Amino acid sequence: MYSENIFTKIIKKAINSEVVFENEYVLVINDIAPKAKNHWLILPKNNYSDLKDFLNNASEDEQLAFFDCIKNFLNKVEYANVQFNIGEKAGQEVMHLHAHIISDY
Ligand code: 5GP
Secondary structure: OOOOOHHHHOOOOOOOOOEEEEEEEEEEEEOOOOOOOEEEEEEEEOOOOHHHHHHHOOOOOHHHHHHHHHHHOOOOOOOEEEEEOOHHHOOOOOOOEEEEEEEEO
């Protein structure tokens, strides 16, 4: 079940963030508390609470755009950790799907 949160406001530009890429489907921002030199958050613009919700409910176009964006950001670095937290019990703090791409390289 999706409810409004900080990323909803960032996507609407009601709250500032460091935007590094944007298109019709996705927004990429710098994490406010980076765990490495590069710590990008890839967000779909539409509201999905987590990866499971997205994979079950997003259109093919949305899914293609999201994973294409992840590919493009992975191609910027040599090594990276990619993380999806799914649910509070797994450490998810913001209930809007985001992929973490974390890289010092
Ligand atoms: P989660 O634990 O939900 O997977 O990760 C949430 C991430 O969002 C954390 O790494 C946290 O630092 C980041 N974050 C939380 N609030 C903000 C914010 O207002 N702006 C940005 N850019 N990142 C945020």
